[in-house]
Amino acid sequence: MADPTRRRLLDLLAAQGEATATTLAERLPVSRQAVVKHLAVLDAAGLVSGGRVGREVRYAVRPAALDTTARWMASLAADWDRRLAHIKRVAEAAEAAERDAHPAPPD
Template sequence: MTVDGDSAGEVLTALADPTRRAILEALAARGEATATTVAAGLPVSRQAVVKHLAVLDAAGLVEARRRGREVRYAVRPERLTAMARWMATVAADWDARLAAIKRIAESG
């Protein structure tokens, strides 16, 4: 899985919200859970959790699976892994640029 500018923006926007990060952490700790279960551990309503899960789903960070009447959510680790790789590449590029600037500054 690769990360392009649009998908990186979606993921970063989704992760910018502290409630969504808390939801991801709760799902990661449980493996999978319903919106009701996740909401029980947060200071927001079930309806708010459902809306946050929709944003996370649209960003590709969670997946929903219907089991009977329940919808269970789980983290999509491959999306997070792709973002981590992308961010590491960006960081390495910046490190290389800063090292080049340092070499130029020290040689002059």
């Protein structure tokens, strides 16, 4: 998910419903072979599935897997927000204690 090409592939598949690697490569600045490799990673992660239709392999998004991933990412973001808020409180308290210990001289 961290790779921008993979995110773009997910966006394209979500918009189109399903597509071949060739069709997807036409909309990206990478080769068809690169698209196939990215799709293999997304498939291994369970985010897309590929099904053979004649000679073509058509890929589609697995919505349930994306929902699970989105919930996990939201939970992770909330944890980081809490951690950063704690760091901010500690830093502000330390700054206030430093100011109280060494007040500025009067003008």
